[in-house]
Amino acid sequence: MTDTPRLELIDVHKSFGTKVVLDGLNLSLAKGESVVVIGGSGTGKSVMLKCILGLLQPDQGQIRIDGEDTVDLRGAARERVLTKFGMLFQSAALFDSLTVWENVAFGLIEGAGMEREQARAIAIDKLSKVGMGEDMAEADPAGLSGGMRKRVGLARAIATEPDIIFFDEPTTGLDPIMGDVINNLITECVQDLGATTLTISHDMSSARTIADRVAMLYNGKIIWAGAVDQIDDCDNAFVDQFIHGREEGPFALEVT
Amino acid sequence: MNNPLAVIGRFFLAFLATFGRLSIFTGKSVSAIVMPPFYWRLCLQQMMTIGYYSLPVVGMTALFTGAVLALQIYLGSARFGAESAVPNIVVVGLTRELGPVLAGLMLGGRVGAAIAAELGTMKVTEQLDALITLQTNPFRYLVVPRLVAATITTPILVLIADIIGVMGGYLVGIHRLGFNSTVYLKNTFDFMETMDVASGLVKAAVFGFLIALMGCYHGFNSKGGAQGVGRATTDAVVSSLILILIANYFVTEAFFSQ
Numbered sequence: 001m002t003d004t005p006r007l008e009l010i011d012v013h014k015s016f017g018t019k020v021v022l023d024g025l026n027l028s029l030a031k032g033e034s035v036v037v038i039g040g041s042g043t044g045k046s047v048m049l050k051c052i053l054g055l056l057q058p059d060q061g062q063i064r065i066d067g068e069d070t071v072d073l074r075g076a077a078r079e080r081v082l083t084k085f086g087m088l089f090q091s092a093a094l095f096d097s098l099t100v101w102e103n104v105a106f107g108l109i110e111g112a113g114m115e116r117e118q119a120r121a122i123a124i125d126k127l128s129k130v131g132m133g134e135d136m137a138e139a140d141p142a143g144l145s146g147g148m149r150k151r152v153g154l155a156r157a158i159a160t161e162p163d164i165i166f167f168d169e170p171t172t173g174l175d176p177i178m179g180d181v182i183n184n185l186i187t188e189c190v191q192d193l194g195a196t197t198l199t200i201s202h203d204m205s206s207a208r209t210i211a212d213r214v215a216m217l218y219n220g221k222i223i224w225a226g227a228v229d230q231i232d233d234c235d236n237a238f239v240d241q242f243i244h245g246r247e248e249g250p251f252a253l254e255v256t
Numbered sequence: 257m258n259n260p261l262a263v264i265g266r267f268f269l270a271f272l273a274t275f276g277r278l279s280i281f282t283g284k285s286v287s288a289i290v291m292p293p294f295y296w297r298l299c300l301q302q303m304m305t306i307g308y309y310s311l312p313v314v315g316m317t318a319l320f321t322g323a324v325l326a327l328q329i330y331l332g333s334a335r336f337g338a339e340s341a342v343p344n345i346v347v348v349g350l351t352r353e354l355g356p357v358l359a360g361l362m363l364g365g366r367v368g369a370a371i372a373a374e375l376g377t378m379k380v381t382e383q384l385d386a387l388i389t390l391q392t393n394p395f396r397y398l399v400v401p402r403l404v405a406a407t408i409t410t411p412i413l414v415l416i417a418d419i420i421g422v423m424g425g426y427l428v429g430i431h432r433l434g435f436n437s438t439v440y441l442k443n444t445f446d447f448m449e450t451m452d453v454a455s456g457l458v459k460a461a462v463f464g465f466l467i468a469l470m471g472c473y474h475g476f477n478s479k480g481g482a483q484g485v486g487r488a489t490t491d492a493v494v495s496s497l498i499l500i501l502i503a504n505y506f507v508t509e510a511f512f513s514q
């Protein structure tokens with residue numbers, strides 16, 4: 001079956017106590033597709049990613065990877081699914097106790113059990129793909145700027161050449177130029193690998209660069225999804241307000 | 257609001273919840289010890305940070321405790337003319353009780369806080385999540401090396417503390433209290449029994465385990481940025497110190513009849 005979606009979320013619910021975060025979320029990514037999910041802060045975008053990665057357990061619903069429901073997978077079965085994933089965390093989440101190259105090679109050495117020498121060579125290669133020279137390999141991640149950390153995080157996310165890569169707000173906290181650099185790196189790397197990507201963002205220029213398709217998360221559901229070139233003339237008032245960053249609109253009623 | 261029964265009930269429920277969480281955490285940690293892979297390199301690294309770098313603190317504590325013990329015991333035993341018992345009481349007091357307990361308390365402050373702060377920071381900066389997505393079990397990669405290293409190195413530290421402490425008592429005995437060097441040492445070694453040292457080392461192993469466990473537990477459960485990490489650190493230190501004193505009683509009780 002060629003049309004099995006690579007990743008499919010079906011009616012996913014997640015609450016923390018009485019606070020409903022995801023409320024019947026449906027989303028589907030075809031193989032090789034790049035989808036950007038947009039939405040305001042605190043709408044549950046990171047929670048959605050953490051549910052897919054198995055870091056959080058959804059209360060209800062299915063998360064299918066290549067057709068297989070993964071919600072209840074644990075231990076070795078979960079690790080097998082995780083080998084298909086790469087993830088760039090919002091804060092890059094580099095390991096402070098390791099050097100830059102050891103961070104990039106971590107999934108190869110600890111996850112895939114590769115020899116350090118070989119893993120180091122691959123890490124250096126991935127670092128060059130994100131524009132970082134071999135001289136940075138031994139650096140301490142704590143001393144890097146935000147943009148540099150994101151690049152190392154990106155190199156780490158692509159190091160194992162995963163099928164599906166997640167980017168959690170890849171440009172948030174960066175200046176517009178560095179943001180553009182990261183966006184372009186993401187598109188290049190993804191094209192190289194032919195990977196499927198799911199990106200979270202509230203940065204519209206980022207969405208326009210990366211996305212084939214855009215989906216808008218609001219009140220725990222995807223309220224609009226469509227090709228990136230439809231976004232400007234879509235008739236959804238929420239999307240319209242969001243992409244133009246207007247104060248007036250349906251969102252304004254709920255600002256607390 | 258202030259219904260005393262409700263307060264007691266809430267306290268009891270909170271206690272049960274914490275106890276349950278801690279039991280699950282301990283179970284996961286201990287089962288991770290026996291499941292491969294075992295990270296030797298990380299374990300040795302932890303033995304260095306926990307053991308080697310704690311030597312000065314533990315050594316100083318032991319030296320002055322031994323010295324003050326000699327002085328106090330001399331004053332006390334002089335009241336019934338038993339001054340010659342100083343070396344015997346110093347060595348028993350140190351090996352059975354003061355060596356492990358004081359070293360445990362110092363390590364609880366130093367090592368417990370360091371572990372909780374490091375793992376807490378990893379938690380709030382999503383590094384623990386990153387570990388999992390890179391198919392690495394945080395219990396095996398982070399908790400096990402710390403638990404194993406602390407459980408092995410604390411007894412070694414305490415053994416060194418015992419020796420330094422006896423030396424502290426010896427120095428005061430010779431230079432301040434007028435003991436003969438040979439007699440002091442002879443009394444020390446004749447009187448000391450294997451069980452004195454052994455029970456102290458068993459205590460040390462238990463304390464080391466508890467310190468690392470509390471550091472890891474509170475680190476893993478910290479939330480909400482720098483403030484949360486600070487709270488986790490405090491909780492790790494306070495809870496490990498209290499657990500050390502409680503465990504000390506029970507281990508002593510277990511060795512009491514022997």
Ligand SMILES: Nc1ncnc2c1ncn2[C@@H]1O[C@H](COP(=O)(O)OP(=O)(O)O)[C@@H](O)[C@H]1O
Nearest residue numbers: 016019021039040041042043044045046047048
């Ligand atoms: N582990 C958690 N425990 C409790 N509440 C959480 C947790 N993770 C996220 N939340 C809550 O879920 C909501 C969505 O968070 P998040 O997905 O991080 O938002 P964003 O869309 O900005 O990424 C927030 O209100 C947050 O407080």
Ligand SMILES: [Mg+2]
Nearest residue numbers: 045046090168
């Ligand atoms: Mg987020």
